Amino acid sequence: MTLLTRINALLDATTTPLVASAHCDLPCGVYDPAQARIEAQSVKGCMEKYNASSDPDFKVRATIIKEERCELVKHHLWVLWTDYFKAPHFEKYPQLNSLFNEATKLAGAGGTKGSLDVAVADNLIARIDEIAEIFWETKKA
Amino acid sequence: MTLLTRINALLDATTTPLVASAHCDLPCGVYDPAQARIEAQSVKGCMEKYNASSDPDFKVRATIIKEERCELVKHHLWVLWTDYFKAPHFEKYPQLNSLFNEATKLAGAGGTKGSLDVAVADNLIARIDEIAEIFWETKKA
Amino acid sequence: MTLLTRINALLDATTTPLVASAHCDLPCGVYDPAQARIEAQSVKGCMEKYNASSDPDFKVRATIIKEERCELVKHHLWVLWTDYFKAPHFEKYPQLNSLFNEATKLAGAGGTKGSLDVAVADNLIARIDEIAEIFWETKKA
């Protein structure tokens, strides 16, 4: 989601019921793709700091924390896929299932868990942004 | 998965590389739908004990624990969907995405989290068994 | 933080290095008060749904989940207080310590954990917004 898109989403939010986010499975009705995006940004930050360091102990710490943050990305995306998106959404956006499956794979062993290449993290963030665009469209609908 | 199916799967396993299960995102290569099923059985057990009890404190405890176990069902299924199943599986089994989406929804607020009806738990278990049948077929392939 | 403030913050962000957030204690350099705010919104949502329901089992679930989400609010705020804010910030904003102490208390037993009054959640959100305003000011500095 570009900055402009996000600002638009926020402006849209002022004329529709507040849509900040929604995420627990009461459900509380508050979901926000920002949760996954913040963790993905953190994953990228861990990679950058890992690559910039020559301290083996720091690199181990970066790897531990990257692993945790990748898991959180996956969790936040899974919650959106199962708890927020409903049958009509999947009909309107037929790519949703593969988008989520690929995004969560990108946060896993074949993606940011198993890589230290920031390009992989950028791909993950781009996928989350695609999900966020659809998410905010459905909130406006 | 019927008992017969499971026995067949186990017998098949004797003539193919051991396929016990696989579940962490190293990945370690060990996945097993039994993890989700055990938790779903527990969800059902919590419902049965809730319904059989007239002690309000016990009912609160049953609700707390059921909530946790439902979350574990969702987690184990999400792991299979993202980590185990690959593109060729989704091509061969086009129902996989909706099967997992519905099964995880069945373990959530609109399913066993929000219900005390054992029929809902039985539906969840049946869906897990459908997933397990596909899973074991892919392990034999 | 008002919507206008947030938009301003986002616009500011386009002319300064990207400041999305930062939150793990590598540290990855990504912090965002939105994490605490999303959980606080969820706390409010749980209260609203609790108050609108007459189903005792649902009310127990709402209480369980509200408790968890309050804990997450506290955790995200503690991380900002310890990991993000440094000595110069505390000098420039002498109210920071009590602001954080009160905000985390507001998410606890004397606040949203122990209450089902949405006004308490609104107070918590307002405190988080005060913290966010300071946070984004420091990011621009």
Place this chain on the structure above:
Amino acid sequence: MTLLTRINALLDATTTPLVASAHCDLPCGVYDPAQARIEAQSVKGCMEKYNASSDPDFKVRATIIKEERCELVKHHLWVLWTDYFKAPHFEKYPQLNSLFNEATKLAGAGGTKGSLDVAVADNLIARIDEIAEIFWETKKA
């Protein structure tokens, strides 16, 4: 537990009340040593992948995940020891206490946590199988 033993246990299960497993301390009445075994298989998988790899980052990830999975083995075994087994079982199987103590030690620092030798994981799995055999005997009784 050999494959044959497991099949027998499953067949036995068809003529007695379903005994799939039991594990939460409501208790829900569902316990299954398979939970510990799946994690132990994962521990072994982590060791194998560690030993087969020459990528130091991958080895760190394998070590992190192995540590987690060892802890899960210990947890599942502790639950069986405290929650499932009762005084009459300890009378009938006087080796139970040391069997559990040794099995949980084998999943710890002196065992699979502190080793990358698959033979240690095999010893752990063998101990879990001994426990499983006793477990299934008690379920039939």
Place this chain on the structure above:
Amino acid sequence: MTLLTRINALLDATTTPLVASAHCDLPCGVYDPAQARIEAQSVKGCMEKYNASSDPDFKVRATIIKEERCELVKHHLWVLWTDYFKAPHFEKYPQLNSLFNEATKLAGAGGTKGSLDVAVADNLIARIDEIAEIFWETKKA
């Protein structure tokens, strides 16, 4: 452990290498039965507050938290049983296995998880104190 016993233990500690505690399975060499005792005290506090309250929402919160704290008691005791105590301890204190098994059961469904009677919590604390006495004896040995 009586206050006097604890003071004696502390005084003993001044003439032997510091033995504060030990508890992670590196192992770091720091174990302390105080961890289990603090949680058991909390369990008792939750019961007392539950019994003194007539607010149903507070009682639900007390039940949620008591459940968590009971689980922590069990965990801390399991760690001592598996990680701290070695074969020579079990030989010297043949009651250790049943003492731990009974103490962890007392923190479970048949004990403080399933009860709101402070006498049950007092029994649990007494058992932890018996374990602590043995623990501190072994530290001096």
Place this chain on the structure above:
Amino acid sequence: MTLLTRINALLDATTTPLVASAHCDLPCGVYDPAQARIEAQSVKGCMEKYNASSDPDFKVRATIIKEERCELVKHHLWVLWTDYFKAPHFEKYPQLNSLFNEATKLAGAGGTKGSLDVAVADNLIARIDEIAEIFWETKKA
């Protein structure tokens, strides 16, 4: 807190209501700085064992566990700061906020998380002891 201080605190406790500790946010009324101290001792133990070892795999394990234990130190301190200490304490002990902020920073990336120097752990323990002295004074008041 010196050993003598602790013994005095315990002796004081015999003539005042029992003050063992208090830590959950029911609140149960049981808080004890010993929880943070035990984890800090463990952090120091992990450092010592790391420094004494030449096994790279063991060093990774020590780093993983140290990271976890540091996080627990932070958590236990945050709980005391928010849940136990009230406005009158902050008035009487104006250094409390910075003491807690520095102590939690000392358990983080700029302290024991990011260092393997036992002197850093000793500083952390000393800060916890300062907190403990104030804590026990307030309990006597």
